[in-house]
Structures are given as C-alpha cells and as structure tokens.
Amino acid sequence: MIGGDGIGPEVVAEGLRVLRAVHPKVDTTEYDLGARRWHQTGETLPDAVLEELRGHDAILLGAVGDPGVPSGVLERGLLLRLRFELDHHVNLRPVRLYPGVASPLAGDPTIDMIVVREGTEGPYAGAGGVLRRGTPHEVATEESLNTRYGVERVVRDAFRRAARRERRHLTLVHKNNVLTKAGDLWSRAVAEVAPEFPDVRVDYQHVDAASMFFVTDPGRFDVIVTDNMFGDIITDIGAAITGGIGLAASGNLDPSGAHPSMFEPVHGSAPDIAGKQLADPTATVASVAMLLDHLGHAEEAARVEAAVAASLADRVGAGAAALSTRERGEDLAARAVG
Amino acid sequence: MIGGDGIGPEVVAEGLRVLRAVHPKVDTTEYDLGARRWHQTGETLPDAVLEELRGHDAILLGAVGDPGVPSGVLERGLLLRLRFELDHHVNLRPVRLYPGVASPLAGDPTIDMIVVREGTEGPYAGAGGVLRRGTPHEVATEESLNTRYGVERVVRDAFRRAARRERRHLTLVHKNNVLTKAGDLWSRAVAEVAPEFPDVRVDYQHVDAASMFFVTDPGRFDVIVTDNMFGDIITDIGAAITGGIGLAASGNLDPSGAHPSMFEPVHGSAPDIAGKQLADPTATVASVAMLLDHLGHAEEAARVEAAVAASLADRVGAGAAALSTRERGEDLAARAVG
Ligand SMILES: CC(C)[C@H](C(=O)O)[C@@H](O)C(=O)O
Ligand SMILES: CC(C)[C@H](C(=O)O)[C@@H](O)C(=O)O
Numbered sequence: 104m105i106g107g108d109g110i111g112p113e114v115v116a117e118g119l120r121v122l123r124a125v126h127p128k129v130d131t132t133e134y135d136l137g138a139r140r141w142h143q144t145g146e147t148l149p150d151a152v153l154e155e156l157r158g159h160d161a162i163l164l165g166a167v168g169d170p171g172v173p174s175g176v177l178e179r180g181l182l183l184r185l186r187f188e189l190d191h192h193v194n195l196r197p198v199r200l201y202p203g204v205a206s207p208l209a210g211d212p213t214i215d216m217i218v219v220r221e222g223t224e225g226p227y228a229g230a231g232g233v234l235r236r237g238t239p240h241e242v243a244t245e246e247s248l249n250t251r252y253g254v255e256r257v258v259r260d261a262f263r264r265a266a267r268r269e270r271r272h273l274t275l276v277h278k279n280n281v282l283t284k285a286g287d288l289w290s291r292a293v294a295e296v297a298p299e300f301p302d303v304r305v306d307y308q309h310v311d312a313a314s315m316f317f318v319t320d321p322g323r324f325d326v327i328v329t330d331n332m333f334g335d336i337i338t339d340i341g342a343a344i345t346g347g348i349g350l351a352a353s354g355n356l357d358p359s360g361a362h363p364s365m366f367e368p369v370h371g372s373a374p375d376i377a378g379k380q381l382a383d384p385t386a387t388v389a390s391v392a393m394l395l396d397h398l399g400h401a402e403e404a405a406r407v408e409a410a411v412a413a414s415l416a417d418r419v420g421a422g423a424a425a426l427s428t429r430e431r432g433e434d435l436a437a438r439a440v441g
Numbered sequence: 442m443i444g445g446d447g448i449g450p451e452v453v454a455e456g457l458r459v460l461r462a463v464h465p466k467v468d469t470t471e472y473d474l475g476a477r478r479w480h481q482t483g484e485t486l487p488d489a490v491l492e493e494l495r496g497h498d499a500i501l502l503g504a505v506g507d508p509g510v511p512s513g514v515l516e517r518g519l520l521l522r523l524r525f526e527l528d529h530h531v532n533l534r535p536v537r538l539y540p541g542v543a544s545p546l547a548g549d550p551t552i553d554m555i556v557v558r559e560g561t562e563g564p565y566a567g568a569g570g571v572l573r574r575g576t577p578h579e580v581a582t583e584e585s586l587n588t589r590y591g592v593e594r595v596v597r598d599a600f601r602r603a604a605r606r607e608r609r610h611l612t613l614v615h616k617n618n619v620l621t622k623a624g625d626l627w628s629r630a631v632a633e634v635a636p637e638f639p640d641v642r643v644d645y646q647h648v649d650a651a652s653m654f655f656v657t658d659p660g661r662f663d664v665i666v667t668d669n670m671f672g673d674i675i676t677d678i679g680a681a682i683t684g685g686i687g688l689a690a691s692g693n694l695d696p697s698g699a700h701p702s703m704f705e706p707v708h709g710s711a712p713d714i715a716g717k718q719l720a721d722p723t724a725t726v727a728s729v730a731m732l733l734d735h736l737g738h739a740e741e742a743a744r745v746e747a748a749v750a751a752s753l754a755d756r757v758g759a760g761a762a763a764l765s766t767r768e769r770g771e772d773l774a775a776r777a778v779g
Contacts, residue, residue: 174617226583245587246569247582281513284582291575311676315686
C-alpha cells in the first residue's frame, strides 16, 4: 500500500476495505512514499524500499504529489521508476461509460473500450539531453526508444485481450506517417502478430484522428494498443468522456508475474480536499477489481466490478445521497459482499 | 495554388472564388503536387517547384493523399517538407465554435481559442534511426529536437496574439513532468518572455490534462502555445468539439515574411466524395480569411470571416438547403462582398 499524498491515503483505505471484504486473507505493508517523504528526507524511492516492494504480490497506490514538489521529481523518481523497474509494460486503462454516469458528450454514446498503453519505453524512456542550457543556443532533445521486444509483448497482450472480448477488434494508434521509424516498428509488430489471432479484426488510426473519434464516435473502439505517450493522452480523453478522471482506474502490469503489478486510480492527490472525507474512492475500488483479476481471482474481481457499476447506477438523480469517502467505501464493500 | 487530390481542387477553387471576390487583384499559379503526381512520376516536391514556390506571397493548399500512397510519403515528402523548408514555425489553428454549429459536447459550451503550434521542430524533425530492422532485436528511435531559437520565436508570437485578445490568457501545453529536458526549455522560454507582455496571464497544463479539459471545460482556454506533436493532437480534439474537421482552418506561417506562408483546411482529400461537388469548402474559405489577414488585408479578412460565420448561422435547422461545393462557394463570395 502506497497511500501517498492528499486524498491518496483516504481512497486507498477504502480500496483496502473492499479488498478485505471480498478476500479476507490479505497481508499488507504500508510504505510512506510521495511528496511528504520527499519534503522531509529528499527521498523519492530508496533502493531498499524498491527491493522490499519486489517481494509483494501487488501494489495499491493512491496518489502522489503536492504543489511544492518541482514538476518531474516524483513522476520520474517514483511513479515512472516503479513502472520501469517493475517492468510494468502493460499499462491497462479501461474506458467505460457506466450506466447512470453522465458523459459530457451529447446523445449518450455507448463507450466500452480498453486501452493497452505500453509502459516501459517510448518517449518515457528518459533519454535525451541538453546543450548550452540557458543560452540562446540551447538545444534540448527527447528520445523515444522503441524495441521490437518491448513493442511485440504489449501488442501480443492486447491481441489476447481483444480475442476475449465480444467485438474482437484491435486498433493500433500511432503516428506512423510522421514518426516513420517507430511507427513502422509498431505497424510491423501488429501485422506479424495478427496471424496468431485470426478472429481479431485489426485496424489503424493516427493518434490525431483517434483523439477526434474519442469525441465524435467513441463507440468505434474496442481494444486499443498504443505507445506510452499517445496512451497517456488518449486515456485522459477517455476519462473525460466517461465521467471524468475521478472514476478512471488503471493497472500497471507485468503480465509475466515476475514483478508485482501496481494498481492506481488515474486521478491526482487533490490537496484542496485532502483529509476531509470528500474524495470519491470509486476509482480506487475499480482498480482493486483489476488487482483481483490480475492475481487470478476473477470471481471476486467481478463482484467488486459489479458493486462499482451498481453504486454508480444508484447515484443517478438528485435524490442520491452524498456519501463521505468512508461511507462510500462501506457501501461498495457491502455491495461486493452481496 | 496546390489543389492536390480528392476534394482538394474543388475546395481550393471556391477558396479562390471568395479570395477574388474580396480582392480582385490576385495572380495565381497552379502546381500539380500530391498523390496523382507521385503515382505518375514518383515525385513529391521537386526542388525546382520548391524554388518557384518561394517566389510567391502565399500558398493555398487543398488536400493531398489517397489510399494508394504509403503512409509517410506525402506527409514527409511534401507537406512537412514545405513547412520545414519555408520555415512555417507558427502553425496557427483557431478552435472556435461558430454560433449555429452543433458541438458534440453537451450543454452548448462557448469555445473560442487559438492554438499556436510550433511547426518546424520537436518530434517532427525526422531525427532518429533504426537498428536491426525486422529482427527480434530491432530498435527504433524518434528524436524530438527543440531549440531555444525555435521555441522562443513561437512563444513570442503566441504572446503577441494573446496580448491582442480580450481575455489575454496564454496557456503553455507540454508534458514537462516526463519530457523534462524539452519541457524545461519550453517552460523557461515562456517564463522569460512573459515580462515583455505584462498584461498577459500565463499558465501551464500538461498535455493529458489539457486534452481532458478540451472535452470537459474548453472555455478555460484562450491562446495555447505548444509543441508540434502535442499541437497536432489537441487541434484535432479542437476540431472535434467545434463541429468537426470539416470546418477547421489552418495557417502555416512564417510571420517574418521571408517565406510564403501556407493556408490549408485541416481535413483530408476524402477520395470517396471527390469530384461530386459534395465537399464543403467552408474550411478552405476560412483559411483564405487567415491568408488575407496574414498578408495585411485585415478588413478583407474580416469580411470573409464574417461571411463564414453568417453562412454557418444560416444553416441551422432542417430547412437549410444542401448546397453543392460551387454553390456554397458562390454563397460565401456573395456574403463576403456584402
Ligand atoms: C504523472 C504522470 C507521470 C503519469 C504519466 O504521464 O504516465 C500520469 O499522467 C498517468 O497517466 O499515469
Ligand atoms: C498529415 C500530417 C503530416 C499532418 C500533421 O501531423 O501535422 C496533419 O495531421 C495536420 O495536422 O496537418
């Protein structure tokens, strides 16, 4: 458990409540990481902590960060370091409009897709450099690193997920008309893995067109596989069209099981409402469903997922009670137990 | 004039009609570039043609491409080559919801912003390489090149535009928490130019958050300045929320005037409806307004812009006539003449 900062500890507590309700035998260790620790000690992710984390089955993370930490410190030093060190190459982000949830899109579209975002390479590799910083002749580079190994494994994972779904439709999202080298690698990887999954229909969209279709025709997507940066952007559009980042769940997976996977709501630490029991733990609880599913507890995952869906459906209308963070967690736990 | 492929020549003809209506003294040269030429000769942009183009005041481009041309050939060989060779560092894209146009966003938001997208560097530079192509050990890189010179000039241009607007609000969109080297360069350039424009309020959004706000709260943006790739993506979201890519205009500007600027609708060549007089030339005509404005004909630009707005407002409701491409061009020309 990494509660983190702001509302993080509050929502993680409710995630754990629901987890324990459906799966009483859980051992947990709490780790103090995030902005608070950084302010106190200057540490983001000490090596010893990383080694301990490796011994766990899964990580549940709330949110880290506060306005006092310079941009990039916790992102590169903690969140991305965890994703890279623990080989979280499948960054899984469901984009689903639950019944009862209002979308900002007119006409109540049906939205039910999963984005499989690559998590360990691309523009997130941290490669690049700066020359003559602070002078008129400054040059700064960012390098996107893409390997056949890294791309193929996430592409195959996405195919597997697509093959298990009703529509069996996989879309590669990239920008292969401009990023011709990486785009070519991605396109060939998809074309070459496709014959292993003859039942899956495959197509391609440039990231700009895909971003447009998220708004004008999101129903056309089923499973998307994409690069780390494009995935970052389109999953936020995905969150926006399905009721906001406050409901979006995510899993940072190493599907091989060699390293613990990490589950986290997509929202931030929201310092303005921290400690007030005002945060909605629903995205964390939905992330717990992903955690259970990843560890092979499909039936328990389905119960938590159903609890989330039922709770959201029941919130429709002005009569719905505003629950505190804890009350919402208790309600979700009760629904999950049945 | 580069009509290009598909509907390109049809919409450019109407753009020219409107241009001539408000500004009778226009000399034009037509250039045959695009998919058709490539299929016939293998040429994308011969050096001699590029040299001739340099002698013009402005370029009006329809759309290029057809499904038979491999991805990247015309993009890198023609469109991007023009932008780079002619130093089109300000890729200007208004994102405006005209009265009468239906947005896919619920609740009829007010949307009136301009995106100033850098056009000559970043991930579009074409730098990068491939090693061991086609093997399990393939590595492909894409390099984003960012210079203080290139960033500062587009940032200053965006400040100038923001200073002329009512809200005087400039937002830098980047991903400086992950792309720390380029992000730092962009952030410092904005911070250091800001004192020249004390009336402009400045803020910053990560590209993922900005993409979300385009959907949930687009009214918060006034002028955005951003990198080439982020600009590509967010302007397509911008087109989606303001009635579709069919209405979006753009200018590829060299504000110094050293090279001809290029104006083009954001839509593609739409081969399926080509030659049928079904295409809507409105985005091309709106691009002509930008062309006039760029060349210093502000009053004529305003008349064309007003014609576009009035035409869109008049299309509301089921009674609105469906006009052919030519009829729409004639109608817009008549309105612009007044
Ligand atoms: C906080 C940041 C590093 C992160 C990312 O860019 O991946 C976030 O935006 C996300 O999507 O999880
Ligand atoms: C066609 C392509 C090269 C181009 C771009 O990526 O800039 C287009 O998407 C645009 O936005 O003008």
